[in-house]
Amino acid sequence: MTHASARPDVEPTVTGTMTIGQLAARSGVAASALRYYERLGLIRADRTGGNQRRYDRAELRQVAFIRIAQQVGISLEEIREALDSLPESRTPTAADWARLSASWRNRLDERIRLIEKLRDNLVGCIGCGCLSLEKCALYNAGDALGAEGPGARLMLPR
Amino acid sequence: MTHASARPDVEPTVTGTMTIGQLAARSGVAASALRYYERLGLIRADRTGGNQRRYDRAELRQVAFIRIAQQVGISLEEIREALDSLPESRTPTAADWARLSASWRNRLDERIRLIEKLRDNLVGCIGCGCLSLEKCALYNAGDALGAEGPGARLMLPR
């Protein structure tokens, strides 16, 4: 083993910008995914003279936001729309983020309500055999089951 | 409008079995999806002399279970595994279902915990700008962010 002191090669440079590899390592998101996000307009990067991406520190927060939103079941397209609603002034302020996330609180609340209903009814409802689909409160809770258009569906409704 | 009495053409026959169209209508799942589920071994159907599917009433419950599990973010493959764990004796009993759903309660609890954490931290965490990824409790909550293998990822972790 080499000397145990800090390895400087992954540390962000003095300028505070990161390469795609560094952002990937720090965010836990694959570099290919970051490029994909950029193509979709979810994140942005400056370029060096040699056309390599250099990410601002702020992009780390942006990527975190994207990942979290995804975990909540929001599609990248919807995330893009939300991010587009941020002011043009780059590097959104804390207040901007707060406004955005507040608007998603409802979605989270809805999701929790649904899953809790699911959990609370699972044993009782399926166990009791009441799952007759027409009357069962559980089943009707997630009403948006009807198909609409081709392609794969989102796992969770709405 | 014709006379308002019940239309018998969608009603299940005296035998209690359903055509694929009837099961589709009653479960809210497209017929094509039902055939797909059958290919994956998630549901089963008897056949008429002319090779048409005839579903037992019990399959309605089965389909409901599948749909609910999906809403919780469980993949069809995992659902199949769970259903395979049911006893060979066709038409599982209420106790069987209860056992199965009980084993999924944990997953539901986990999901709820995660989303609640997300919700509770969203405004505070992103708003305050603490989202430095390494320290943020919110981000670390959903740790399984690392990639593994090709293909699309599940929306929600685990």
Add this chain to the structure above:
DNA sequence: CTGCAAGTTGAAGTTCACTTCAACTCAAGG
């Protein structure tokens, strides 16, 4: 200055969960 890991692009591939299509066959009312 050289070597080589890390970066770049566009195109094509992958997985999941379906849907759509074409080309039939079945079932049942009139």
Add this chain to the structure above:
DNA sequence: CCTTGAGTTGAAGTGAACTTCAACTTGCAG
């Protein structure tokens, strides 16, 4: 018997979210 709507199959298409590949180019340690 005929027609018509519902059902059958296998193959191919779809959308989301990425990954992988090939064929280069950059950037920096030695």
